[in-house]
Amino acid sequence: xxxxxxxxxxxxxxxxxxxxxxxxxxxxxxxxxxxxxxxxxxxxxxxxxxxxxxxxxxxxxxxxxxxxxxxxxxxxxxxxxxxxxxxxxxxxxxxxxxxxxxxxxxxxxxxxxxxxxxxxxxxxxxxxxxxxxxxxxxxxxxxxxxxxxxxxxxxxxxxxxxxxxxxxxxxxxxxxxxxxxxxxxxxxxxxxxxxxxxxxxxxxxxxxxxxxxxxxxxxxxxxxxxxxxxxxxxxxxxxxxxxxxxxxxxxxxxxxxxxxxxxxxxxxxxxxxxxxxxxxxxxxxxxxxxxxxxxxxxxxxxxxxxxxxxxxxxxxxxxxxxxxxxxxxxxxxxxxxxxxxxxxxxxxxxxxxxxxxxxxxxxxxxxxxxxxxxx
Ligand code: GDP
Numbered sequence: 004x005x006x007x008x009x010x011x012x013x014x015x016x017x018x019x020x021x022x023x024x025x026x027x028x029x030x031x032x033x034x035x036x037x038x039x040x041x042x043x044x045x046x047x048x049x050x051x052x053x054x055x056x057x058x059x060x061x062x063x064x065x066x067x068x069x070x071x072x073x074x075x076x077x078x079x080x081x082x083x084x085x086x087x088x089x090x091x092x093x094x095x096x097x098x099x100x101x102x103x104x105x106x107x108x109x110x111x112x113x114x115x116x117x118x119x120x121x122x123x124x125x126x127x128x129x130x131x132x133x134x135x136x137x138x139x140x141x142x143x144x145x146x147x148x149x150x151x152x153x154x155x156x157x158x159x160x161x162x163x164x165x166x167x168x169x170x171x172x173x174x175x176x177x178x179x180x181x182x183x184x185x186x187x188x189x190x191x192x193x194x195x196x197x198x199x200x201x202x203x204x205x206x207x208x209x210x211x212x213x214x215x216x217x218x219x220x221x222x223x224x225x226x227x228x229x230x231x232x233x234x235x236x237x238x239x240x241x242x243x244x245x246x247x248x249x250x251x252x253x254x255x256x257x258x259x260x261x262x263x264x265x266x267x268x269x270x271x272x273x274x275x276x277x278x279x280x281x282x283x284x285x286x287x288x289x290x291x292x293x294x295x296x297x298x299x300x301x302x303x304x305x306x307x308x309x310x311x312x313x314x315x316x317x318x319x320x321x322x323x324x325x326x327x328x329x330x331x332x333x334x335x336x337x338x339x340x341x342x343x344x345x346x347x348x349x350x351x352x353x354x355x356x357x358x359x360x361x362x363x364x365x366x367x368x369x370x371x372x373x374x375x376x377x378x
Pocket of ligand 1: 026030033142145209
């Protein structure tokens with residue numbers, strides 16, 4: 004492949020931030036993802052949410068539409084938000100590859116009735132170690148005794164409709180949880196009271212069942228990444244890509260599901276990934292993404308449930324000559340049987356020495372192995 008002209012990085016050309024959802028079991032990570040995904044956006048309307056490999060993509064128009072009530076109608080600078088589908092994914096926790104952290108920002112989910120739990124603290128430690136930005140979703144506010152449902156409302160509006168008793172219980176629990184965070188060495192505050200964003204981490208109260216606070220969470224995710232991560236979000240030609248899963252697919256052999264955080268992948272690119280038996284050097288045979296849900300319905304009305312990407316029938320992927328970050332992609336190539344999830348994927352450029360890249364790849368492997376040894 005011919006040498007690419009390096010892209011001039013610019014604030015006007017940002018990629019979508021990548022977000023992970025973390026937290027203790029049963030705090031509502033899965034439900035929260037379902038809630039932000041399951042909108043009433045009409046089919047064909049601008050800003051359709053799309054299911055990707057291992058992730059869900061929320062275009063900026065969709066986020067703007069859903070956060071209208073918050074009246075923060077300033078233009079969004081990122082094209083959208085990519086949320087990793089598997090909360091607490093193993094490869095995310097394994098992932099420590101140098102500087103190429105998979106997520107730009109995390110949502111740390113805490114159950115308002117339980118406060119900080121063991122895995123909350125584990126997640127916190129990972130986030131601190133990697134210096135990853137995060138927002139606390141203080142979930143299950145609807146479980147406060149006497150809560151009046153205000154479906155999908157911004158949290159301040161929902162709170163105004165609650166009785167004094169509910170508000171008092173809310174205040175008491177929030178204060179306790181802020182104290183628990185302090186014990187972990189972190190300052191936190193309700194986002195709408197936070198005057199020192201950056202120093203003090205934001206808490207967004209949410210209900211994944213009735214949707215209160217979800218507009219706030221979405222807007223804050225986008226606004227906060229735009230404010231603090233512009234440098235990281237500038238689009239480049241430099242590949243930043245992480246293997247999320249290694250999957251055997253009937254008729255296709257072993258494929259890898261990756262998250263392309265930055266750069267462009269091409270069919271025919273020579274790539275290097277970590278293998279349990281050493282670096283794997285291979286060539287991208289196919290770059291695949293799921294069909295948009297509409298198309299799947301069209302292909303086979305009787306298989307509506309295949310709209311879930313992981314259950315899709317064989318051959319129902321779209322092939323691409325090239326794909327641009329940020330998105331979830333399935334890669335088909337030879338020799339991927341022993342590829343390792345949670346490590347980086349490298350592309351061999353025209354000026355690169357394969358041996359150097361093989362070595363870099365195996366550095367990732369070492370850090371993953373160290374983590375496995377520790378746990
Ligand atoms: P995960 O283990 O963190 O992914 O938690 P789940 O999303 O599976 O949720 C655990 C349980 O809590 C399920 O029974 C959910 O229905 C329930 N749940 C999750 N979010 C909420 C919420 O906001 N309010 C209430 N009342 N229940 C919730």
